[in-house]
Amino acid sequence: MSIPELIRKKRDGEELADDELHSFVTSVTGGTVQDCQLGAMLMAMYIRGMSNNEAANLTKHMAQSGDLLTWDPLWKDLLVDKHSTGGVGDKVSLPLAPALAALGLKV
Structure with a gap:
């Protein structure tokens, strides 16, 4: 699903699936999301809110998007x-x- 489709879905109050949130985070970290699209998605998430599943999945994908450190x-x-x-x-x-x-x- 494209970024504009994800924004529309969230704007309309629909819940984003795990794979859609993964795609969104990957696009953001990959630099393929325009600033205006990122702003629109964040505004839709703020205004419509996020389910517990959405918040957990978004957090998971954000945490896994960077370098993971290992310790002794x-x-x-x-x-x-x-x-x-x-x-x-x-x-x-x-x-x-x-x-x-x-x-x-x-x-």
């Missing part, structure tokens, strides 16, 4: 992440990383 199995219980959106007032990241590393955690 010995780090299984030592690996931590502090994620931030970089918003105003975020002053935790800078001191947190060395503090956790001092405790032996892999940051």
Whole structure:
């Protein structure tokens, strides 16, 4: 299904199937979706909402679209992440990383 067809489907309140969301994410990450199409799809998703299945499948395909990191199995219980959106007032990241590393955690 083409990107305009996916946009129309979501605009009209239909649920996007797993393979359609995979196709959409692949097109976005491959650079074949125009900015206006991406904006239209995001607006349709926002206005019409997403089912739990759509949200889960979109998240899955977005996560699988990039490089996946592998870690030493010995780090299984030592690996931590502090994620931030970089918003105003975020002053935790800078001191947190060395503090956790001092405790032996892999940051």
